[in-house]
Amino acid sequence: MRWSQTLIPTLKEQPQGAEIPSHVLMLRAGLVAQLMAGAYTYLPLGLRALRKAEQIVREEMDRAGAIEVHMPALAPLELWQRTGRVEAFGNVLIQFQVKRGARQVALALNPTHEEVVTDLVARFVSSYRQLPITLYQIQTKFRNEERPRFGVLRTSEFLMKDAYSFDATLEGLNVSYQKMYDAYCRIFSRCGLSYLPVEAESGPIGGDASHEFMVPAENGEDRILHCGACSYAANLERAEVGQRPPAASPGTQQTLTKVDTPQAGSIEQVSRLLGCRAEQMIKTLIYLADGKPAAVLIRGDHEANENKIRRALGAQRVELAPPEVIRQVTGAPVGFAGPVGLPLELVADLDVANVANAVVGANEADQHYTGANAGRDYQIARYADLRNAIDGDPCPRCGGRMQLRAAIEVGHVFKLGTKYSEALAARFLDENEQQQLAIMGCYGIGVNRIVAALIETSHDTNGIIWPMTLAPYQVILSPLNMQQADVVQAAEELYNELNALGVEVLLDDRDQRPGVKFKDADLIGIPLRVVIGGRALAQGQLELKWRWQAEPSLLPRAGAGQAIARLVQQELAAANARAEA
RNA sequence: CGGGGCGUGGCGCAGUCUGGCUAGCGCGUCUGGUUUGGGACCAGAAGGUCGCAGGUUCAAAUCCUGUCGCCCCGACCA
Structure with missing residues (x-):
């Protein structure tokens, strides 16, 4: 191609409104042009890079035995209602009405294709002899992002490779999953990305059922923890915290003292008022676990992790209790709950055990206790890992130090189970002539993100540095x-x-x-x-x-x-x- | 949805606080000439409803009200 005959509008200066390197460089190098927030035109150079990424994805999918299809971007809203995901997606699902003659038809733009593909398989797959099968497509997805940002990293319209596996057995699912996992490793390697497969929250199936493929980058939206010693890696939601060193020495126990803390209902306010550090404090969180109140203790400077709490409480669902419930259970307004005299079983994070002479809420408005000690002032029923990991935490596998890093999610593999096959009646007849639900996995790759993540992590002060495999x-x-x-x-x-x-x-x-x-x-x-x-x-x-x-x-x-x-x-x-x- | 910032020729900006002449600057574009190893130089030219609407005023890019758009932080993110 001759430069003079194509369209490469390079920019000498940094465009207004672009801050992160990939966004700045994609605009400056004439790869993309913005139409509106969250929607970009791919210009010739950008399109060529995108096509390269797409082709690598396609080759590896084919090689892994996946079968390419092309599903519609449009769907009848009714299909989404059948799986209850109109509510689950909320405003993110773009839906609208169109007129057809005298009728109004309700449509949606697919933000993902579980519904469409499961409906397809339900229609045409009826025997175990047709399984396993993995279908994939590379297609535009639409999501009404509340806040599009970071150039092409978070947009309302984006190119995604999505694959869906259907298996007759759980063992089959594991095989299909592993094939996709391996294909993803090859794809990101070929694209020249420094990626990390990390454990992610696995939802209904549990266990080792979900991995995200992350590219560590300063401007990434996700947070992952990574152990350099043993290569354990997990996202923030999922990361376990390893064995923590025991407290130095218990020291002398202070007496339990009630103090005035007017208007101070947050960790920050109380620590400022009493001149204590957040790690001397214990926050008492009241949750509703399947509707029943439960008390969870977390060290003041730590963040609660609801997934861990849900598992520790053995509940299907947990949510922070509303103010009425907190008042009813603790007798105090929000911000003053504490373990002393609380009529609930106390489940505490492991680090709470090491906080001696803690500052805790007094279950009374504008009152806290200082010098609170477990065993003497309150009883912990159970200790568990309940908080988000932080930088420097011990690794759960080898005890090494984990590092907290920002990362861009470029891919996600997930064992789905039978959620959609059940809702959309994707059944087949097994060798015993019994009806069974197809067991599904789903596997996504953000193709635009491959390009953006590459640029984000491969550039210098002069511009982009493409690997040969993605170069326009x-x-x-x-x-x-x-x-x-x-x-x-x-x-x-x-x-x-x-x-x-x-x-x-x-x-x-x-x-x-x-x-x-x-x-x-x-x-x-x-x-x-x-x-x-x-x-x-x-x-x-x-x-x-x-x-x-x-x-x-x-x-x-x-x-x-x-x-x-x-x-x-x-x-x-x-x-x-x-x-x- | 909460907080902040920004809308002025194609691009990047100044001017706005403190209203006042023909709205400037750099880059780019066009014409002619000289140049040719890291974003050249000279001469000339085109290109602007100052986001939009309403208001205040003798007078509005500038003040007031409303509204739209874009960016950032937070909340949210199958």
Whole structure:
């Protein structure tokens, strides 16, 4: 492609409203243009990169035995009502009415396709002989994001690869799941991403049933914990906290003292008022576990983790109790609950055991206790891991230090079970002529996020640094002077030669000064740059530079096309080979 | 949905507090010329309902009210 004949609107300055590197660079390099909050046009370069990512995904899905289909973006709202997910999605589900003759038809734009694919399988799969099957598509999803942000990382319309496996048995599901997991590893490796599969909340099936594929990046929206020593990794929701060191020495027990804490119902207010640190305090959270009140103790500076609490209480659902219930149970308004004299069984986080002489609520408005000690002033029924992990916490597997990092979620694999097959009657007949529900898994990849995450983690002050596998073009030719006949001729010859050899090449044929061409070449990040310029050309040489290297090398003009094609192939092969390691 | 910021030629900004002449600057674009190894130079030119609506005033980019859009932080995120 000739630069002069395509559309690459590079920007010299940082666009207003773009802050994170991927957003800034995608706009500056002319990859995308914003139409509105959360909706972007992919311009030629951006589209080519997106297509590369898509093709890698497609190849690995096919290789894993998944079957490609293409489902509609539209769905009848009724389908979503059948699984109860109109409410579950709420405002995120884009729905609207259209007129068809005299009728009003209620439609939705699919934010995901469990309903559609399960309905499809329910219609056409009726025997165990047809299973297992994994269907996938690469298609646009629509979600009315409350707050689109971070450029293409969180948009209302995005390209997603979604796959759905259907199995006759749980063992089958595990096999299907593992195939997808392995395919994901290959995909992200081939795309040149430094990714981490992390354990995620698994919902109804429990166990090892969900993993997210995360790319650690400063601007990521997700938080993960990662142990460098043993490679344990989990998202914040899921991460367990390992064995904590016991308290130094109990020291002397202070006497339990009631103190005035007017208007101080939060950890921050109380600590400021009493001059104590948050870690000397214990917060008493009143939950409704399946509708029944329960008391949970967490150290003042820690965050409660509702999933852990739900499991510890053996409940299906937990939620923070409303103010009426708190008042009824504790006799005090919100913010003054405490363990002393509370008529509920106390379940405490493990770290609470190490807080001696704690500050706790007194179950009385505007009153707290100081010097509270478990065993003497209140009894803990049970200790458990109930809080979110924090940076530096011990690893649950090996005891090493875990690191808290921000990350971009690029993929998610999930064992679904029979939730949708049940709601949409996806049954099959097994070998004993018994009706069974298909057991499902679902597997998503944000294709746009692959591109954005790559840029987010692979750039320098001059611009994007593409891996050969995702680069919009493999080679850029930069003839430095379009007024000089021999330069133009050499560039044209090489351009034709490379095209004939199947190399994806961009010829910067603009009549621009060298500086402009260098800056733009760096900005759009094409891996291999070939400079055709007076100096070297006079000696029958071209200049070759990899985007990730500082210095160029010389290449004889004779046979340059073959040599460059070989270099591209080697680099491509090396990048793809990293996936097999 | 709560908090904050910003809307001025294609892009990035100044001017707004303290109302006042023909609304400026840099980049880009167009014409002519000189240049050609890291975002050239000279000369000339085009391009603006100052987001939109209403109000105050002799006079509004500037003050007031409303409204729309975009960005950031938080809440939310199958």
